[in-house]
Amino acid sequence: MSMDHALLIIYTIGSIASFLPQIIKLIRTKSADDFSLLAWVLFVVTSGTWCLYVWLYTQDAGAIFMSLLDAALNITVLIQSIYYQKYPGGRKHNIRG
Template identity: 35%
Template sequence: MNSVNIEFFGYFAAILTTAAFLPQLIKTLKTKKAEDVSLLTLIMFICGVSFWILYGFKISSSPILIANIITLILNLFILISKVFYSKKI
């Protein structure tokens, strides 16, 4: 299997695991609550994704780099929404 096909797996994985957080953000904004979403999960995941960005940069992997930057942004928005709506109750 050539490198183009290998990169395809990476990009497809990247698109799915990145876009996956969009329905969660939309759901949180619509229902105005994310009580059941673990705060610790969000914090640990955001820290981990930041290290994936460093790793992706070091091994020069574009799929890892791009995917994790967008994943980081989406999860930061989910975290902010969760904290914002939990304080409103």
């Protein structure tokens, strides 16, 4: 394993570790009152830009996958934040039997 791949793996593990608490908190509390939508929009834009850069300039499948995973987690937090700001406490679905 090259040093580049080792650093990429460390970056990805760190990135996932930083997003999981946010995702778990959103799911448990069903509230996004203390989340900044602007910050998460910027995270999505920068991670998307990074994915594009990795795809265009490295063509490394591992780096592309890790970048896409990072972007997917950013998008997940952004979508959950928007949803829970629009529907505090989550939406109650009325299912008719």
